[in-house]
Amino acid sequence: MLDFNTIINNIHSDLKNEVVKGVVASYIPELSKQDVNHFGIFMQHMDGRTFMAGDANVPFSIQSISKVLTLSKAIAFEDNNLWTRVDVEPSGNPFNHLSLLELENGIPRNPLINAGAIVVADILCTQFKNPKADFLQYVRDISNDQSINYNYKVAASEKLTGYNNYAAANLLKSFGNLHNDVEVVLDFYFHQCALEMTCAQVAKAFYVFANSGKCVNNKQHVTVSQAKRINAIMLTCGFYDESGEFAFEVGLPGKSGVGGGIVALLPNKFVITTWSPGLNAKGNSLIGMQALEQFTTQTNLSIF
Ligand SMILES: NC(=O)CC[C@H](N)C(=O)O
Numbered sequence: 446m447l448d449f450n451t452i453i454n455n456i457h458s459d460l461k462n463e464v465v466k467g468v469v470a471s472y473i474p475e476l477s478k479q480d481v482n483h484f485g486i487f488m489q490h491m492d493g494r495t496f497m498a499g500d501a502n503v504p505f506s507i508q509s510i511s512k513v514l515t516l517s518k519a520i521a522f523e524d525n526n527l528w529t530r531v532d533v534e535p536s537g538n539p540f541n542h543l544s545l546l547e548l549e550n551g552i553p554r555n556p557l558i559n560a561g562a563i564v565v566a567d568i569l570c571t572q573f574k575n576p577k578a579d580f581l582q583y584v585r586d587i588s589n590d591q592s593i594n595y596n597y598k599v600a601a602s603e604k605l606t607g608y609n610n611y612a613a614a615n616l617l618k619s620f621g622n623l624h625n626d627v628e629v630v631l632d633f634y635f636h637q638c639a640l641e642m643t644c645a646q647v648a649k650a651f652y653v654f655a656n657s658g659k660c661v662n663n664k665q666h667v668t669v670s671q672a673k674r675i676n677a678i679m680l681t682c683g684f685y686d687e688s689g690e691f692a693f694e695v696g697l698p699g700k701s702g703v704g705g706g707i708v709a710l711l712p713n714k715f716v717i718t719t720w721s722p723g724l725n726a727k728g729n730s731l732i733g734m735q736a737l738e739q740f741t742t743q744t745n746l747s748i749f
Pocket of ligand 1: 610
């Protein structure tokens with residue numbers, strides 16, 4: 446039987462002293478305050494066991510990890526109608542790339558790049574009565590944790606420097622693929638990105654995708670087929686123009702965020718979250734990717 450506790454703690458102690466840790470995101474001023482030395486790992490096994498190392502219980506800004514959570518709610522609302530407004534192909538481009546969006550008539554390549562997530566945010570602004578409060582409640586419910594909250598300073602900070610996302614939203618609006626006001630949708634989007642969660646809370650939230658759509662409380666939030674599709678999109682698009690590399694190195698569906706978090710899962714087996722704020726050139730956590738590569742290589746647990 447695999448000794449997950451030893452494996453995770455060895456990976457943590459091997460990597461925590463790496464000299465090259467990547468660079469903390471600075472284009473959102475609040476995020477630049479993060480200490481590059483934070484490093485946490487949390488594993489939630491489907492048999493109920495949990496394993497952790499380092500800063501697994503320190504909250505961080507989940508940023509683009511939230512795109513999977515909004516996607517799951519939009520799929521639950523819209524099912525296959527969603528795919529008329531956003532595609533499911535990897536973009537091969539950075540998360541904030543705009544020229545493909547113009548070339549492809551305002552249909553974003555997938556829901557996990559910024560433009561696609563802004564369309565998903567627009568759908569939730571239409572479907573929810575109180576978008577920010579209702580989405581927060583959804584995240585609290587699937588995580589079984591009522592203490593999760595937005596970091597309002599991070600949301601305000603991103604809004605101040607959010608020129609690229611304003612450009613994406615305006616482009617979507619010009620193609621008729623944004624139904625609500627740009628300001629309303631981006632206010633929601635900046636807040637979803639500013640959700641603050643620990644590695645442990647993120648792993649609990651993503652349990653729903655490893656468990657065929659049923660959350661930790663055994664409530665069905667998306668169908669089995671919808672959970673399959675969400676995992677497929679994470680596998681092919683979860684790491685922007687490094688999605689191929691992540692599949693090659695780690696071999697699990699997953700999602701990263703510029704706060705330095707990564708969550709990955711093996712359906713019916715486990716969810717694992719890492720947090721190390723230093724990013725590589727593609728905007729993914731440098732140490733987090735190495736930790737997950739070591740984890741699946743040492744355990745032989747991947748979808749392949
Ligand atoms: N890759 C990310 O985590 C990007 C999210 C960030 N809030 C942005 O919109 O730029």
